[in-house]
Amino acid sequence: MIRFEGVSKQFQINDQVIQAIDNVDLTVEKGEIYGVIGFSGAGKSTLIRCVNLLETPSSGKVWVNDQDIQSLSKENLREMRRKIGMIFQHFHLLESKTVFDNIGFPLSLAGEPKSKINKKVKELLDFVGLSDKANHYPDQLSGGQKQRVGIARALSTSPEILLCDEATSALDPQTTQSILDLLKRIQKEYNITILMITHEMQVIREICDRVAVMELGKIIEEGTIFDVFSNPQHVTTRNFVKTVMNDEIPSSIIRMIESKEGTKHIYRLLFEGNFAGDPILSMASKNHDVHTNILFGQITELQGKPFGNLIVEFRGEDSDIHKALEYIRETVGVKELNIDGC
Amino acid sequence: MDVKLTEFWPRILEATIDTLAMVGFSLLFALILGLPLGIILVVTRPGNLMENKLLFPVLNAIINFFRSIPFIILLVAILPFTRVIVGTSIGTAAATVPLVVFAAPYIARLVESSLLEVSPGVVEATEAMGARPWQIVFRVLVPEALSSLILNITIAVIGLIGASAMAGFVGGGGLGDLAIAYGYQRFETDIMIVTVLLLVLLVQLVQTFGNKFSKIIRRR
Numbered sequence: 001m002i003r004f005e006g007v008s009k010q011f012q013i014n015d016q017v018i019q020a021i022d023n024v025d026l027t028v029e030k031g032e033i034y035g036v037i038g039f040s041g042a043g044k045s046t047l048i049r050c051v052n053l054l055e056t057p058s059s060g061k062v063w064v065n066d067q068d069i070q071s072l073s074k075e076n077l078r079e080m081r082r083k084i085g086m087i088f089q090h091f092h093l094l095e096s097k098t099v100f101d102n103i104g105f106p107l108s109l110a111g112e113p114k115s116k117i118n119k120k121v122k123e124l125l126d127f128v129g130l131s132d133k134a135n136h137y138p139d140q141l142s143g144g145q146k147q148r149v150g151i152a153r154a155l156s157t158s159p160e161i162l163l164c165d166e167a168t169s170a171l172d173p174q175t176t177q178s179i180l181d182l183l184k185r186i187q188k189e190y191n192i193t194i195l196m197i198t199h200e201m202q203v204i205r206e207i208c209d210r211v212a213v214m215e216l217g218k219i220i221e222e223g224t225i226f227d228v229f230s231n232p233q234h235v236t237t238r239n240f241v242k243t244v245m246n247d248e249i250p251s252s253i254i255r256m257i258e259s260k261e262g263t264k265h266i267y268r269l270l271f272e273g274n275f276a277g278d279p280i281l282s283m284a285s286k287n288h289d290v291h292t293n294i295l296f297g298q299i300t301e302l303q304g305k306p307f308g309n310l311i312v313e314f315r316g317e318d319s320d321i322h323k324a325l326e327y328i329r330e331t332v333g334v335k336e337l338n339i340d341g342c
Numbered sequence: 343m344d345v346k347l348t349e350f351w352p353r354i355l356e357a358t359i360d361t362l363a364m365v366g367f368s369l370l371f372a373l374i375l376g377l378p379l380g381i382i383l384v385v386t387r388p389g390n391l392m393e394n395k396l397l398f399p400v401l402n403a404i405i406n407f408f409r410s411i412p413f414i415i416l417l418v419a420i421l422p423f424t425r426v427i428v429g430t431s432i433g434t435a436a437a438t439v440p441l442v443v444f445a446a447p448y449i450a451r452l453v454e455s456s457l458l459e460v461s462p463g464v465v466e467a468t469e470a471m472g473a474r475p476w477q478i479v480f481r482v483l484v485p486e487a488l489s490s491l492i493l494n495i496t497i498a499v500i501g502l503i504g505a506s507a508m509a510g511f512v513g514g515g516g517l518g519d520l521a522i523a524y525g526y527q528r529f530e531t532d533i534m535i536v537t538v539l540l541l542v543l544l545v546q547l548v549q550t551f552g553n554k555f556s557k558i559i560r561r562r
């Protein structure tokens with residue numbers, strides 16, 4: 001478990017003070033995959049680096065497994081760091097050591113016996129699928145393979161927490177997917193708490209349980225993947241959600257609607273959970289004498305739950321439309337948004 | 343040719359051995375001093391492992407001071423110091439002292455530049471593993487920089503060969519001494535040519551060996 005309590009960090013460059021993180025409160029529960037997303041410079045890296053004190057907070061507290069990490073002695077901090085694995089965007093492997101020795105390095109630093117190191121490294125090589133590369137050097141590996149080595153290395157001390165700072169940002173989409181699958185497998189098999197930083201919403205949607213959106217050092221929105229993706233509150237969050245869920249009405253359709261006379265009744269219907277399969281629209285239309293015209297629609301899956309996003313134009317008498325909407329709201333509890341002009 | 347052949351080659355041989363001894367010993371001592379100094383320069387540098395706002399600038403200034411004195415002046419200037427250390431101010435052993443004073447700060451700088459090439463990210467990753475500072479120095483910085491260290495030390499050795507030839511000026515012995523004393527001052531041109539050729543050969547050998555060794559380390 002990781003808990004940030006009013007954590008702030010300022011950097012001073014000459015006379016200029018940069019507020020990298022600003023009064024952040026955040027709790028990552030044991031065994032969950034928690035994602036923090038934000039644009040470049042939002043303070044994500046600074047935040048994650050406070051967890052193992054690579055960066056010292058200017059104020060506030062960071063708790064790791066109910067230990068105030070800043071109160072630890074140097075020796076206890078080193079002990080704690082062994083329980084916190086970390087992987088990086090640019091891998092940071094030792095170029096002068098083989099894959100095998102890189103993976104065993106944290107254990108070797110901790111003074112573990114050779115036999116134990118050998119056993120653990122073999123097990124991890126197998127886990128990340130690099131057994132045949134044990135005696136290669138990092139510069140003989142592809143980016144994806146290097147990240148696998150980074151992951152295996154981070155796991156070698158059997159940590160309870162894994163910190164991932166842009167772990168897939170240097171990789172192509174396919175390799176990203178395979179690394180994400182690996183992280184998911186780690187979380188399942190070892191029940192590790194994973195805190196990951198990214199600027200790719202795809203990554204968050206793929207593996208996170210919860211997400212926080214960061215901007216200018218602050219957490220501006222936080223919640224389960226489903227809540228945040230289905231109903232983003234903040235403009236920045238909406239923009240991030242847009243990058244993976246195309247819910248914009250195509251401009252040609254907007255033009256077409258605008259060219260029409262009269263009042264327009266256009267609503268965005270958000271279908272959640274198990275209702276995505278129900279024929280509510282046709283029921284509403286049949287029972288209340290309205291016509292529905294689907295302008296745009298998409299059904300995706302978020303954390304294994306179907307999530308539908310429909311933009312519908314209703315035609316008919318105002319009172320009928322009102323009743324139809326009431327019906328839709330009651331029956332399936334969908335959220336509706338008047339999207340006129342947006 | 344005025345030089346008797348029976349004297350010529352033994353003299354050359356003796357001078358070569360003197361040069362090798364001078365370079366070898368001064369390299370040894372210069373490394374003993376320069377390696378730790380270079381490491382200290384890197385770890386006490388602002389923002390690094392054991393940042394030290396006093397030690398770093400002081401050490402930095404001292405090294406700059408010694409690095410800025412021309413060797414030929416250093417050679418003469420520290421004669422009293424040399425006499426205290428080795429008991430005499432002439433001969434091969436005496437030449438070693440100024441050579442060490444010359445090479446140690448040079449090596450410290452070269453070591454510093456090699457170690458600074460190691461990616462800060464790798465150092466940080468090791469910190470995140472719970473490594474102790476000395477583990478970071480000896481198990482990350484030095485091994486990661488080894489290949490570059492060897493190339494840089496090769497440069498230092500070549501610098502030492504050049505300086506050792508100058509050390510002949512204070513009767514230090516070796517190939518430089520031979521070239522100056524016989525070749526230059528007594529116009530025995532063939533001795534001068536042979537000694538210069540030997541110095542060229544020596545430099546070539548050292549550089550070739552350094553390159554090979556560095557490559558082997560890099561690619562193990």
Ligand SMILES: Nc1ncnc2c1ncn2[C@@H]1O[C@H](COP(=O)(O)OP(=O)(O)OP(=O)(O)O)[C@@H](O)[C@H]1O
Nearest residue numbers: 011018020038039040041042043044045046047199
């Ligand atoms: N060591 C430092 N010294 C001074 N300023 C820093 C330092 N580290 C970070 N900053 C500043 O703090 C702010 C947040 O940086 P941070 O690296 O946490 O952002 P980020 O969200 O990780 O961005 P990116 O996605 O580009 O990695 C930036 O304005 C950055 O310039």
Ligand SMILES: [Mg+2]
Nearest residue numbers: 044045046166
């Ligand atoms: Mg970052």
